[in-house]
Amino acid sequence: MASFDTNSDLLTVENLQTYFFTDAGVVRAVDGVSFRIAPGETLGVVGESGCGKTVTALSILRLVPDPPGRIVGGRVAFEGTELLALDPERMRKMRGSAIAMIFQEPMTSLNPVFTVGDQIAEGVRLHQGLSRRAAWEKAVEMLRLVQMPDPERRVREYPHQLSGGMRQRVMIAMALSCGPRLLIADEPTTALDVTIQAQILELLVRLKEEMGMAVMLITHDLGVIADTAQRVVVMYAGRVVEEASVRDLFANPRHPYTQGLLDSIPSLEKGAGGRERLKAIPGLVPSLLDLPPGCRFSDRCHLAVPECRAAEPELRQVGAHHRARCIFA
Amino acid sequence: MRGLLKHRGALAGTVLLLTVLAAALLAPVLAPYDPARVPTDLAARSMRPPGREHWLGTDLLGRDLLSRILYGARVSLLVGLAVALLTAALGAGVGLLAGFYAGTIDAVFMRLTDAIMAFPTLVLAIAAVAILDQPGLLALILVLAAVQWTAVARLIRGQALSLREREFVSAAYALGARDLRILVRHLLPNCLAPLLVSTTFGVASNILAEAGLSFLGLGIQPPAVSWGSLLSEGAVYLTAKPWLVIFPGLAISLTVLGCNLAGDGLRDLLGPHPAG
Amino acid sequence: MGLLAFALRRTLQLAPVLLGLTLIVFALQALALGDPVRAAMGQRGDPEVIARIRAEYGLDAPLWAQYGRYLARLLRGDFGRSFRQQVPVADLIVERLPATLRLALAAMGLAVLLGVAAGVTAAVTHGRLADLAMMTVALVGISTPVFWLGMMLILLFAVTLGWFPISGYGEGDWRHLVLPAFTLGGLHVGYIARMTRSSLLEVLREDYLRTARAKGLREGVVLLKHGLRNAALPILTLIGIGLGDLLVGAPLTETVFAWPGLGRLLVAAAANRDLPVVLGATLLFALITVGASFLVDCCYVVADPRVRFAGGRR
Numbered sequence: 001m002a003s004f005d006t007n008s009d010l011l012t013v014e015n016l017q018t019y020f021f022t023d024a025g026v027v028r029a030v031d032g033v034s035f036r037i038a039p040g041e042t043l044g045v046v047g048e049s050g051c052g053k054t055v056t057a058l059s060i061l062r063l064v065p066d067p068p069g070r071i072v073g074g075r076v077a078f079e080g081t082e083l084l085a086l087d088p089e090r091m092r093k094m095r096g097s098a099i100a101m102i103f104q105e106p107m108t109s110l111n112p113v114f115t116v117g118d119q120i121a122e123g124v125r126l127h128q129g130l131s132r133r134a135a136w137e138k139a140v141e142m143l144r145l146v147q148m149p150d151p152e153r154r155v156r157e158y159p160h161q162l163s164g165g166m167r168q169r170v171m172i173a174m175a176l177s178c179g180p181r182l183l184i185a186d187e188p189t190t191a192l193d194v195t196i197q198a199q200i201l202e203l204l205v206r207l208k209e210e211m212g213m214a215v216m217l218i219t220h221d222l223g224v225i226a227d228t229a230q231r232v233v234v235m236y237a238g239r240v241v242e243e244a245s246v247r248d249l250f251a252n253p254r255h256p257y258t259q260g261l262l263d264s265i266p267s268l269e270k271g272a273g274g275r276e277r278l279k280a281i282p283g284l285v286p287s288l289l290d291l292p293p294g295c296r297f298s299d300r301c302h303l304a305v306p307e308c309r310a311a312e313p314e315l316r317q318v319g320a321h322h323r324a325r326c327i328f329a
Numbered sequence: 330m331r332g333l334l335k336h337r338g339a340l341a342g343t344v345l346l347l348t349v350l351a352a353a354l355l356a357p358v359l360a361p362y363d364p365a366r367v368p369t370d371l372a373a374r375s376m377r378p379p380g381r382e383h384w385l386g387t388d389l390l391g392r393d394l395l396s397r398i399l400y401g402a403r404v405s406l407l408v409g410l411a412v413a414l415l416t417a418a419l420g421a422g423v424g425l426l427a428g429f430y431a432g433t434i435d436a437v438f439m440r441l442t443d444a445i446m447a448f449p450t451l452v453l454a455i456a457a458v459a460i461l462d463q464p465g466l467l468a469l470i471l472v473l474a475a476v477q478w479t480a481v482a483r484l485i486r487g488q489a490l491s492l493r494e495r496e497f498v499s500a501a502y503a504l505g506a507r508d509l510r511i512l513v514r515h516l517l518p519n520c521l522a523p524l525l526v527s528t529t530f531g532v533a534s535n536i537l538a539e540a541g542l543s544f545l546g547l548g549i550q551p552p553a554v555s556w557g558s559l560l561s562e563g564a565v566y567l568t569a570k571p572w573l574v575i576f577p578g579l580a581i582s583l584t585v586l587g588c589n590l591a592g593d594g595l596r597d598l599l600g601p602h603p604a605g
Numbered sequence: 606m607g608l609l610a611f612a613l614r615r616t617l618q619l620a621p622v623l624l625g626l627t628l629i630v631f632a633l634q635a636l637a638l639g640d641p642v643r644a645a646m647g648q649r650g651d652p653e654v655i656a657r658i659r660a661e662y663g664l665d666a667p668l669w670a671q672y673g674r675y676l677a678r679l680l681r682g683d684f685g686r687s688f689r690q691q692v693p694v695a696d697l698i699v700e701r702l703p704a705t706l707r708l709a710l711a712a713m714g715l716a717v718l719l720g721v722a723a724g725v726t727a728a729v730t731h732g733r734l735a736d737l738a739m740m741t742v743a744l745v746g747i748s749t750p751v752f753w754l755g756m757m758l759i760l761l762f763a764v765t766l767g768w769f770p771i772s773g774y775g776e777g778d779w780r781h782l783v784l785p786a787f788t789l790g791g792l793h794v795g796y797i798a799r800m801t802r803s804s805l806l807e808v809l810r811e812d813y814l815r816t817a818r819a820k821g822l823r824e825g826v827v828l829l830k831h832g833l834r835n836a837a838l839p840i841l842t843l844i845g846i847g848l849g850d851l852l853v854g855a856p857l858t859e860t861v862f863a864w865p866g867l868g869r870l871l872v873a874a875a876a877n878r879d880l881p882v883v884l885g886a887t888l889l890f891a892l893i894t895v896g897a898s899f900l901v902d903c904c905y906v907v908a909d910p911r912v913r914f915a916g917g918r919r
């Protein structure tokens with residue numbers, strides 16, 4: 001078991017296991033995931049669709065839909081507090097104030113029947129005990145902070161009157177309104193137009209600098225990570241397969257899956273403009289109900305040998321701050 | 330687990346309905362007494378509580394309640410089914426035409442049904458009965474069908490509206506098919522599932538409507554017997570002889586419950602149609 | 606678009622419906638008056654009465670002229686005179702209307718309160734025993750004839766337990782209202798519970814509820830403020846339709862409880878073949894239904910901003 005210097009961490013996730021108990025069987029969406037985030041640090045979490053990124057994030061906030069999902073093991077510590085052992089009321093108070101989250105789908109993540117101002121002010125009033133008036137002013141201020149054009153007018157509008165990019169700005173304003181120490185951004189740009197994607201990312205980077213919180217940035221796209229994160233966790237089928245600093249990972253990827261991901265970035269030099277979804281790795285993500293024996297990546301891996309299918313490799317140290325789950329690493 | 334319970338519910342509903350239907354058909358065999366016969370020892374037999382001789386008790390004239398309920402089932406079910414069939418035929422016909430031709434026909438249809446549906450069905454039925462002055466069984470069935478067909482027609486219209494945009498309709502046109510053929514061969518079969526579901530629920534609401542009218546003394550008239558008219562006769566003695574009210578009402582409730590369960594089951598089985 | 610503008614537009618849209626309503630009632634009247642002797646209820650009809658009816662309804666004029674005359678009289682609030690009681694129908698209606706409205710509103714209030722509570726409970730306990738129990742009770746409630754339910758309530762709560770009076774208006778004493786309101790609303794508790802459950806279950810899957818939870822809101826706030834508010838539209842629709850359905854039960858409930866409302870007026874008039882009263886009460890029931898659905902439409906606009914901006918429902 002990996003041991004961390006827990007004291008200096010903002011967030012420690014250790015051997016987290018979150019399963020979904022469905023009619024078809026037990027889906028081990030997150031299966032023994034460990035990582036940590038230091039205060040003020042940006043950690044990138046990458047992996048193909050369905051590998052468990054969102055479920056990991058929801059587990060940290062204890063928002064996994066139950067039923068069918070349940071956190072069945074592991075620990076999550078935030079500033080030394082064991083979140084999984086916290087009573088529900090104290091856990092609730094952490095959400096939105098200490099740890100905030102931005103979701104993948106800006107189009108559906110805002111409540112259609114309330115104005116954006118109401119939705120931002122709601123959290124502020126709850127956590128900071130501001131008056132209705134002061135909370136409303138805070139909402140306008142937050143909209144200005146996220147560079148929403150004409151914030152005094154927009155604050156009174158409903159989500160359906162805003163474009164996708166503007167809605168994501170509202171989500172960011174809402175998440176940051178109570179000054180969280182950790183922001184979980186779950187693919188904040190995937191659903192947006194390419195041009196808007198770059199703007200939102202730049203906004204996130206700038207706000208992070210200004211406010212000094214830590215960010216857990218979830219994405220499909222290694223290119224996004226290169227611009228923003230210090231460290232990266234690569235996930236595959238519910239597991240962490242590689243963890244390294246951004247520099248190490250890009251210079252010297254050790255897991256064949258990471259190498260595949262890197263090869264599939266069209267052109268890193270071209271910048272934010274021309275990225276596409278990952279696609280170059282042959283084969284399909286295996287079903288979590290029907291995983292290959294041994295290494296979970298073995299049936300898509302060009303290096304695979306019989307040994308890979310005999311037993312799953314450990315996540316082992318392959319450099320100073322570099323770990324990978326591959327016998328060739 | 331829920332799926333299983335749902336199926337069990339649908340099964341229970343079907344069994345319930347079949348039982349009631351069988352009881353109605355076999356009434357002459359099953360009924361222990363002649364439902365209309367007033368016994369000679371009337372004084373001794375009038376309004377007897379449920380007991381060994383009369384399982385469900387007797388009414389004012391000493392007639393056996395069980396036998397009357399069994400025979401009443403025939404009229405109640407007949408009205409329920411006949412009105413449902415008429416409603417389905419009328420509703421499907423008008424609904425298909427309105428949905429298929431759209432335009433003016435549809436606009437007139439919508440305004441007309443808007444207006445009819447503004448009247449609470451029972452109120453309209455009461456007014457019609459008052460004007461017809463003691464209608465017989467057939468007239469009663471026609472009155473109920475006249476006030477109940479609009480909901481079915483609306484449902485089928487919606488169905489037809491969306492179906493006419495589908496490829497197979499233009500394909501049929503391309504092959505030279507004519508309107509009538511398209512209506513009957515292509516649209517109608519695709520409306521059958523929702524029609525069946527709504528008809529099942531319809532039987533329930535027709536039985537309730539008949540019972541309501543008869544309870545008010547405006548439906549089935551003596552000497553004919555229906556569950557509603559039994560309730561009407563018994564209501565006067567509600568506090569003193571409650572069985573006269575309890576048992577006919579149970580018969581209605583169980584039958585309607587059966588229809589609703591079967592309807593829910595059919596709807597699940599045939600796909601998500603907004604019926605009922 | 607503001608509520609006022611919306612209300613105005615809906616009112617204009619109502620015109621054809623109102624015209625249709627009156628046309629239907631007029632058609633019934635024309636049908637009945639085709640044989641004025643019978644219509645006058647005198648199987649022993651004397652020629653004088655018949656002549657008076659002919660003159661009053663202008664039966665010698667063409668139908669369209671009769672309809673025009675009918676509309677003109679309605680607009681003046683003239684619903685004709687009762688054949689039986691020789692008083693204006695409008696007076697009878699005005700006398701009976703408050704009792705019916707009181708009963709209908711109490712019944713709907715009760716149905717909404719109980720139905721929404723049961724539906725929310727069922728949705729939150731989705732698939733578990735409480736859900737199943739709620740839905741079973743709702744289904745049984747839907748399957749019970751209104752008037753029979755009323756009589757069973759009388760047997761249990763009035764005769765056996767003696768908590769409430771058996772029947773009557775009781776000069777507005779609330780205890781007289783309880784059983785009739787339960788009777789009339791009972792059916793709708795079931796409908797509203799089922800609708801609340803299914804639409805809330807749909808809303809519970811929405812992303813914005815997760816957002817609300819991620820904000821740190823209490824579960825109750827998430828469900829009742831963010832959830833129910835979004836599930837409200839289909840429930841409102843049902844209430845709009847339900848008010849019409851509720852009035853279906855009014856003649857029955859009022860008869861069971863000897864409640865001096867419009868429904869009993871209608872039933873008694875129907876039994877007596879008092880045509881003007883029957884038609885007047887029938888028309889009024891329809892007007893109440895239309896009025897109720899108009900109010901519900903306005904609630905729509907308040908409840909959902911998207912409807913407001915789209916400028917109407919559907």
Ligand SMILES: Nc1ncnc2c1ncn2[C@@H]1O[C@H](COP(=O)(O)OP(=O)(O)OP(=O)(O)O)[C@@H](O)[C@H]1O
Binds near residue numbers: 053054069288
């Ligand atoms: N409510 C649920 N019920 C059953 N299985 C679920 C549920 N939610 C997620 N899963 C399973 O968990 C796995 C991980 O899902 P997750 O949403 O975390 O993927 P992801 O990495 O965020 O993918 P994406 O990039 O598409 O967002 C998926 O395979 C999915 O099948």
Ligand SMILES: [Mg+2]
Binds near residue numbers: 053186187
């Ligand atoms: Mg995701």
